[in-house]
Amino acid sequence: MLNTLSDTIVKIETALAAMLAAAVTLLILLNIVSRALGMAIYWVDELAIYAMVWTTFLATSVVLKKRQVVAVTLLVDLLGERTRAWMQCFSDLMILVFSAGLLVLCWRWLDPATLASVDFDIKAFQGDTFNFVYSEKTNTLGIKKIWPWLILPFISISLSLHALNNLGTSLKKAIYFKGKAK
Amino acid sequence: RDFRLGLITPPPHKWTQAAYAFAEDVKEKSGGEHSISVFPARQLGNEAQMVQQLQTGALDMAFLTIAEVSNRVPDFGALYAPYLVENIDQAAALLRSEAAGELLNQLPSEAGIVGIGYGMAGMRQVMSRDAAQGPEDLVGKKLRITPFEPIRDFYKAAGSAPTPLPLPAVYDALANGQIDAIDMDFDSILIFKFYDHAENLLISNHMMFPMVGVVSGRVWKDLSKEERQLLQTSMRKHLDGVIDHFQQQEKLQEQQLRALDKVVIQEVSKDDFAAAIAEWEKIWSEKAKSLPRLRQAAAEIKGS
Amino acid sequence: MTFIVFFLLLFAAVPIALVLALTALWYIATSGNSVLFDSYPQQLFGAVESYGLLAIPLFMLAGELMNEGGLTSRLINLARIFVGGFKGGLAYINLVANMMMAAIMGSAASQIAIMSRAMVPAMEKEGYSGSYAAAITAAGGLLSPIIPPSMLFVLFGVLAQVPIADMFIAGIIPGLIMSALFFVVIALIGLVQEYPRGDWPDRQQIKSWLWMGIPAASIPVVIIGGILTGLATPTESAALASLAALLIGKYIYKDLDFSHMPEILMRTALNSGMVIMLISAAGVFGWVVVYEEIPQAAASWIADQTSDPFVFLMMVVAVLILVGMLVDGIAALILVVPILLPIAQQQFDISPYQFGVVVCLTLVMGLLTPPVGAGLFIGSAMTGIGPMQIFRSLLPFLAATLVTLVLLSAFPELVLMLI
Numbered sequence A: 001m002l003n004t005l006s007d008t009i010v011k012i013e014t015a016l017a018a019m020l021a022a023a024v025t026l027l028i029l030l031n032i033v034s035r036a037l038g039m040a041i042y043w044v045d046e047l048a049i050y051a052m053v054w055t056t057f058l059a060t061s062v063v064l065k066k067r068q069v070v071a072v073t074l075l076v077d078l079l080g081e082r083t084r085a086w087m088q089c090f091s092d093l094m095i096l097v098f099s100a101g102l103l104v105l106c107w108r109w110l111d112p113a114t115l116a117s118v119d120f121d122i123k124a125f126q127g128d129t130f131n132f133v134y135s136e137k138t139n140t141l142g143i144k145k146i147w148p149w150l151i152l153p154f155i156s157i158s159l160s161l162h163a164l165n166n167l168g169t170s171l172k173k174a175i176y177f178k179g180k181a182k
Numbered sequence B: 001r002d003f004r005l006g007l008i009t010p011p012p013h014k015w016t017q018a019a020y021a022f023a024e025d026v027k028e029k030s031g032g033e034h035s036i037s038v039f040p041a042r043q044l045g046n047e048a049q050m051v052q053q054l055q056t057g058a059l060d061m062a063f064l065t066i067a068e069v070s071n072r073v074p075d076f077g078a079l080y081a082p083y084l085v086e087n088i089d090q091a092a093a094l095l096r097s098e099a100a101g102e103l104l105n106q107l108p109s110e111a112g113i114v115g116i117g118y119g120m121a122g123m124r125q126v127m128s129r130d131a132a133q134g135p136e137d138l139v140g141k142k143l144r145i146t147p148f149e150p151i152r153d154f155y156k157a158a159g160s161a162p163t164p165l166p167l168p169a170v171y172d173a174l175a176n177g178q179i180d181a182i183d184m185d186f187d188s189i190l191i192f193k194f195y196d197h198a199e200n201l202l203i204s205n206h207m208m209f210p211m212v213g214v215v216s217g218r219v220w221k222d223l224s225k226e227e228r229q230l231l232q233t234s235m236r237k238h239l240d241g242v243i244d245h246f247q248q249q250e251k252l253q254e255q256q257l258r259a260l261d262k263v264v265i266q267e268v269s270k271d272d273f274a275a276a277i278a279e280w281e282k283i284w285s286e287k288a289k290s291l292p293r294l295r296q297a298a299a300e301i302k303g304s
Numbered sequence C: 001m002t003f004i005v006f007f008l009l010l011f012a013a014v015p016i017a018l019v020l021a022l023t024a025l026w027y028i029a030t031s032g033n034s035v036l037f038d039s040y041p042q043q044l045f046g047a048v049e050s051y052g053l054l055a056i057p058l059f060m061l062a063g064e065l066m067n068e069g070g071l072t073s074r075l076i077n078l079a080r081i082f083v084g085g086f087k088g089g090l091a092y093i094n095l096v097a098n099m100m101m102a103a104i105m106g107s108a109a110s111q112i113a114i115m116s117r118a119m120v121p122a123m124e125k126e127g128y129s130g131s132y133a134a135a136i137t138a139a140g141g142l143l144s145p146i147i148p149p150s151m152l153f154v155l156f157g158v159l160a161q162v163p164i165a166d167m168f169i170a171g172i173i174p175g176l177i178m179s180a181l182f183f184v185v186i187a188l189i190g191l192v193q194e195y196p197r198g199d200w201p202d203r204q205q206i207k208s209w210l211w212m213g214i215p216a217a218s219i220p221v222v223i224i225g226g227i228l229t230g231l232a233t234p235t236e237s238a239a240l241a242s243l244a245a246l247l248i249g250k251y252i253y254k255d256l257d258f259s260h261m262p263e264i265l266m267r268t269a270l271n272s273g274m275v276i277m278l279i280s281a282a283g284v285f286g287w288v289v290v291y292e293e294i295p296q297a298a299a300s301w302i303a304d305q306t307s308d309p310f311v312f313l314m315m316v317v318a319v320l321i322l323v324g325m326l327v328d329g330i331a332a333l334i335l336v337v338p339i340l341l342p343i344a345q346q347q348f349d350i351s352p353y354q355f356g357v358v359v360c361l362t363l364v365m366g367l368l369t370p371p372v373g374a375g376l377f378i379g380s381a382m383t384g385i386g387p388m389q390i391f392r393s394l395l396p397f398l399a400a401t402l403v404t405l406v407l408l409s410a411f412p413e414l415v416l417m418l419i
């Protein structure tokens, strides 16, 4: 179940990241062309930057799930297969700690519970919490900053799922080696 | 207690120098009870990130450009009204006026910060790669601005193509011709030698460039009356010093630029931009309710 | 304690980006400044939200399209016409290509990423060891911030309020010294270890390679021409290069199959995401460290140890190699320059140009030293060769860089002569 869910999400994330990477290049080309024609578009750079930011976070989720990450394996390479399996569990656990931690921090930051309790009245929310996250604007796009920011809660959830799934797999493997050793 | 003050200018800049002097002053006046660590050059993040940290109370104080503030409280855009003032002396007087001071009252509820007082940088001018006699020569030109709405609307109204670009990118972009002109002050023009690749200077004084010294609302709430008094008095004094500094420096720097052989100077005035100003008013009289009040204060200053 | 947590996570093979991000979290939790938790997500986002970083996905895609469209291999064939028969020819070509690339790129991390994918497979095919090929490429990346234009120099110019053009000029002699030393290192290594010798092409091959190489050679022309004509900024020129590579690969060489585009875009997204995430996590780490005023304390400690400018600069170099290990160039520069530059100028009377060149070069060198060298990991991720293997092959180049740094610290004229 979890496995299927995680696999499906990662496929979507990969596809989105690839499309956004293309969007970055297309937007920059648009920037070049429109400027050359003397019709520079004010918001293109900012949109390209947000596309890149989204690409980055989505890609992070994907590479962490696929374990295609850069890590110092200097020490781990010296260990036996069994210990290494446990180290993998530890590493997966740390990814889970990070993503779950990020989820908690996003919850504190965006405070959806309070927002709902004031019936999504942003003025009232700001008065209550001194938190201005929902009225922050982007520089040139003319939209609220909360929209680009939503990528953070999104990947903290998806990465938590991936990490949980990976941890399950690596635990099974570690226990298998333990059984074999006996 | 130990306060933290953040700002975006690098250590040699006058704003940063004033921040250090303010820190020194507070330490002395409080008999070492309070100290202020200064974090220049966006060490704690850009202005948007600093504002967020002010709101949570992670950062205690900051010197912010009005650009950043007007992004949250559009009324501050009124301070960028083209030709609200016509020279740096009027700008200084207006920023010290009651009308400008009243604007600060909106900050606590709208942005969670407490405005203490104003500082500023030099008046905005235009430098162009191609010869420019007046605004008509900027039509259709790619003109670099810092990305905020009042200034964008002004240049759009003037018929040029406002192009936002971060300061580090400006020199290269002028050299290669990605942009044709820049909106800049004397200070930066001299420091970064922008005249290397854009020799034509329009002395337009079309806008002032205020800065505001703020304290986190959360932090302010918990300060005693004496502490507030101390911070307020001292910060105002040093912000005022910044205004004085730019007032004096502006004239010297203008002379410095006039003395440069390669720089071709043309003076332009309010009348040259009349159409653009009218257009700008149409947009901003809606958004910035304080505009009439500021105009009136400015008229009094000009009259006196 | 924070150090223990950091090294524990690091050597437990936790992904580096998360090592930095988790250490920052740990530090906030134990420092008592829990108010920083409320800014953490926004700082993580803000660290990526930068125009300069756009160069990474843009040049990555250009590189992928050049490889996939057969442009890279034809460019290398073109170079073979001139040096193919020399022993170690490709090693020198790699360095020259890096010098040219350095004049376009501002970022060492992105240069290493792109050049590794282009040069290492070609060198391996010719018979060089993978780790040596990767090492030369990474060393070439060290030239990126020194040979103008340089993102680091631009930023330094703004931080120190000195004209950026003068900063670029300051980098010319140091860049030449370093390039020369690198050539010497390659030649010396050639004495010890036998380089593969390619064959000189015959007349027929020369004709075909020359002919086929011309379209591919238009890529650098597009990049440089785009910049010089004012059509594109250096960052944007990568998008032009992508477009040109796509057209040439598809319609001239006919090597590029549009059905591979999703695959290409996916690799671009994942590879650049990996690099940028590392930079972002380093940014958050730096933010926490600066907030706690640790670099500030370290700087005043250094300043108290000596009154000699040369000794001061060498101490700065030693410390910044450590900083560079953890934090990428731009984030590191913002972190250290505002703290160190006033001391250097006021207490030691060091010119900002000399200071800037030394600091930028040192920070980039830190990219290539373990335990945490983003450049090493990027090179490793792009080539599949272990970071420590690359590091061992890199040692002579790092020694040459260190020699350059000593020279620049001892003789300010080397930097100031042309200004």
Ligand code: NA
Pocket (backbone or CB within 6 Å): C101, C102, C103, C104, C105, C106, C107, C143, C144, C145, C146, C147, C148, C149, C150, C151
């Ligand atoms: Na360069």
Ligand code: NA
Pocket (backbone or CB within 6 Å): C324, C325, C326, C365, C366, C367, C368, C369, C370, C371, C372, C373, C374
């Ligand atoms: Na390193």
